Amino acid sequence: MRFAIVVAAHLVAAATAVSTAGYTSDVLHVSPDGRGSSCSAQAPCALTTARDRARNQSGDVVVELGGGTYRLTSPFTLGPQDSGRAGHAIVYRAAAGQRPVLSGGTKVTGFTQVDAAKNIYRATVPKGADSRDLFVDGTRAQRARSAVNPGGFSTTATGFTTSDGSYADWTNQSQVEVVNDNAWKQMRCPLASITRNAAGGSDLTVDPGCWNNNHNSVPNPGFPFNGAGLPTLNGISWLENAYQLLGTPGQFYLDGAAGYVYYVPRPGENLAKADVELPTAQELLDVSGTPGHLAPLNDTDWRATYTGSWGYQNGRPTGDLAGDVHYTSTNGDSFSYTFTGTGIQVLSETNSDEGTADVYVDGVKTQTVNASTSERLAQQALASVTGLARGQHTIKLVKTGGDYMLVDGVTVIPDVVTPVHDITFSGITFADTTWNAPTAEGYVDNQAGVLWDPTTRSPIRIPAAVQVHRGQRITFSDDTVRNVGTSGIELADQTQDSTVYRSSVTDTSGIGVAVGEVDDYYQTQAPLQTSGNTVSDNTIQRVGQEFADAVGVLVGHSRNTTLSHNDIGYTPYSGVSIGWGWGWASSCDLQAKQGLSQPCAHGTTYTGGNHVVGNHVHSVMGELNDGGPIYTLGGQASQSEFTGNVLGECVNGCNAIYHDEGSSLWYTHDNVVKSIGGSLWLNLWTPTIHDDTIVNNFTDTGNYNNNGTNITLQPSTVVPDQNWPAAAQAIIDAAGPDTPRSNLVDDDDLRIAYRGSWSFQGGRSYGDLNGNVHYSQQDGASASITFTGTGISFLTETNSDEGHVGVTLDGVAQPAVNANTAQRGVQQKVFSVKGLHPGSHTLTVSKLDGTYFLVDGFQLLG
Known part of the structure; x- marks a missing residue:
């Protein structure tokens, strides 16, 4: 396995080397101050100019970036028209010996001391500047914050109160955030106001919308979107972003309205010489095919037409989209939906009392579908229509058999499915971004950097500095992502056969590398599934530096994804999180054994065939709880493999191999667990975890938990004092990246x-x-x-x-x-x-x- 994966990864690099060698006229040269259109080594052009020139080139094309900082206020964008053609690649690479940096930062200079007692310095920035991040000589500054777990606060109906009246004197009160680390979640809310109460203390009123989302009514749609919904924001881990909190070296405060940034230098820092970067851009690179994100619309959508004797049922506990369905028991009744696009999928329930329906597209019958199954399955793609000419169409389903026909929702495909493809990025650094949405809306956490949209309450993700949407054969090789107030790299919206290889992702506010989506579980069409991606030989460290629930690598629903030989460490929560859906794909019998309500929320997923191989995951769980080095969640539709990994050094208690709720069909073997103290080397805590095989593992602790169903479990070989036998030592020697390691x-x-x-x-x-x-x-x-x-x-x-x-x-x-x-x-x-x-x-x-x-x-x- 090790040999096969390494060869595959090296083939990617070799292909890049072959495709970029021997260029003459097809090399386009760019520089940070490039101008004109010749794009030659003597007269380099701008990055966007080279991109546009590349569209008219034939064969392989290289865009060679000279060294220096390319300051971006909006992302560098590539679409299908910028793809490689006829088997050829478009390569964006660093010039030999050069270090090009795509930066979303504004350089800040002119600091002067304004408070000698607290050693606070100030510099001017453009009025209206908005950023949650600051980096000084490549080191993250911390937004001004209180001590951890400040005492004296109690919860009220609108926020918090304390007997300390000094908080009421704080300035820019609506910019202050209350932060709560609670179990596996971090929740954040801005304050609406701080007022002095009758007792002389301070009442902290939290922004009402955020307080509702994080405290009063935490989103809890259940499977397949989340588990219990809890915990809530019910305490203060710290207060953040007030000028009055400044005084600790390495902390900053931005008063954008006044046009000032304040900073307390660390020992040895000279602000007259330091490179101080204030990120203002959210995204640096956007590589997007069409269509964009696909998400189902509910059966109550205004464009839906129900003809005949239809009923409507809300509050169903069976896993329907938004908990409701339209249904009919009369043959001849029809559902119609008019849309603009190239395709549509109709979601329904399948069950033993369902039957057949005829499908018409623009008045022409195209197929007959059958919703009869032996067990109830929710949110099934009963009818899928793709490949239509872009324009207005109408789909119609007519009931022809069975006791019932249900409609649960539709997913419209608004455009031709056209991936952006065959583009490589090599040797490029991406740095200095920020994500400002939580400043106004708060941070409504679900798990692992997957959030709830504060308005729609649908799943969203921390945005990334480098984004690929519906890509094919997009490669990142020998790149660096650092100092970002966002996530690092995401392969989103059913990206396929793409690679992040031999790269470094460090110091992110969010996730390191994200692959796949969490809301496309129902997908049956292979072109609309995340598949075939590889994250290999990378160093991914110090993620979640602002949003502590974020993980090193997040993989949502996916097929044939490989995570191999990465070094992932120093994370506030889990190192890797792979899979989604909790017990959604587990049978109703297993859900009942877990004690979940019946009838159950049960459906299917296309996830499967994934490989987690040879990774070194260490020093995790630095801030939150209930995670581990590598964490799996939800069912696999086909066997996946978890082998050759070395897992260890949990900061807080953790579960080294954590197959969580619903995890199934994992072949977990030949891993090494070390230096986890009294934690569990294995946790299978509930019966919805099923049909996993766990054998031939080596640990320095014998503690484990197995409440799973149909588990083939061989207790680990417990090795005292880390005197590893040859087989375990071979796993240790082979784990992690092949690339040269730091001195x-x-x-x-x-x-x-x-x-x-x-x-x-x-x-x-x-x-x-x-x-x-x-x-x-x-x-x-x-x-x-x-x-x-x-x-x-x-x-x-x-x-x-x-x-x-x-x-x-x-x-x-x-x-x-x-x-x-x-x-x-x-x-x-x-x-x-x-x-x-x-x-x-x-x-x-x-x-x-x-x-x-x-x-x-x-x-x-x-």
Whole structure:
């Protein structure tokens, strides 16, 4: 499996290399200040000019981006007309040795100190500037916020109250947000006002619409859109975005109306020289075919016509769209819908009391459909019509048999299905975006970066800086997405056979990479399904830096998606979330065993044949709960595989292999789970999880939970003190990306081999590398790293409870070093060596004495 996947990924790169080699006239050159239309190396043009020129080229075309920053106020857009032609590709790539950056940021200069006591600096920005993000020398600044879990607040009918009257003096009160981390959700709402109450305290009135969505009436349509709907916004984790909260280094406040941004510099930052970027664009790259997003319309839509003796039933608990249907028991009754587009799908219920219907398109009978099935299935695509000429059409269904005919909704296909295809992006950096919708509307969370639209209450997603909609064979290779106030890359709206390969996605406010949709479960037409996509050999880290429910990789409904050999880490919630629908695809019998109400919400999904292989997922669950390194949800229609992954270092308690509600047909084998403390290596908590096979896994804990149905489970091989057998070590050695790794090696890096009794602690605020360490209280416990280079430094914490550290280099004992100091020191290089002969070396550090021994990481010299 490892060989096949790596070869497939490398074929993508090889194809790109072949298609971009040997160009003369078909290379178009662009630069940030390009002008004119020659697009030559001597006279480069603008990016949009090269795009337009490429439309008229034949064969393979390369658009070569020179180095520098391309400042965008709107996204660079590509449509079907910009696709490769006749088997040829269009390639947008960095010029050799150059680093082009597509940026949505505005450079901010001219900072002056305005509050010496709090060390607050101010700079002017355009009046009306709107942004939730700021980056200083590539490091994210934090919006001004209170301490975590501020005391003294209680919930009222309209928000919160406290005996502290000082809040009522805050300025720009409608810009202040209340944030609540609760279980697996993060909810945010702007305030409407802060007033001083009769008792001298402060009443915080939350924006009424957001308060309703997040507290009074949390959206809860049930399967297949969400589970329990809870929890609600019922407390304050922190208050955010008030000038009065400034004072902590690294925090900022934007007063867009006045045209000022305020910032408290971190130690060592020089604002006269720093690159300060205020993102103002939401999106940088938009690659879109037609049509766009397809979502079903309810049976109550005004364009629907019901002829005959139809009834209407609302509040049904059977999983119907919006909980309602139109129905008739009379043969000859008809449903008609007039639409403008190229196709339509009619959703119905199938059941043993349903029967046949004739389908007419523009007055001509095209087919007879049958809704009779042995079990009730909701939201089924009973009739699908595609390939019509774009224009106005009418579909009509006439009941011809069975006890009932039901209409639950329609999905209109408004345009010709024309994917944008055969485009590659290579070596390009995308940076500095923001997403401002939550500022006015709040953040109405569902799970994993999937939200509820505050107005329509339908599923939406955090938008991405780089977006592909209905693409085919779109490739991102060796690209970088960083410092974005949005998600990173999304392959949306039934994108197919596309790849994110050997790229880096770091420091996102939302999801790292998103694949597929959560509302196309009913789809039966292969061209309208997400399929064949690959996310491979990428580094995806520090996602969800603003919206903590976001995950490293989100895969909704999909077929034959491969997630392979990625490094995913430092996430506030789960590392990977794949699948959707909860128990929707599980039978009514299994739902009853879970204790769900009957009749049940039960339907089908096209999801299946997915592969989660060889990933290293680590240091997850930094802020929220009820997740894990890799989390699956909902049923698979065909077997999917989960193998060769190394999962570990949960910050908060988690479930290392978490097949959650409805997960089915997973073949989970040959994975390694390590450094998760007392957490579960496996969690199958409810009977709707069914027909999974879980064998040949290696763990350092035996804790698991199995309440699933028809589960083939082989208890893991429990390995004490991480003395992994050869089979487990081979999985560890093969996991993660093939690409060269950083010379700064964190303590959770797979190159480090721990022996003895070790624990992991993340989310530390002392300044450790990435905020985490491994530690041991066992004398003799050791950590080894084999590296290629000429030198190495060992990073640890020094403190009064540390002791002496034994050091062995290439099997030769070195003088012990002392980590005992009166004051705490972090990222301390207590041992360093350089001038080694080039080649492979092994360094081992071990605990000799003291209470604790910490490993924070290693720094390698080439």
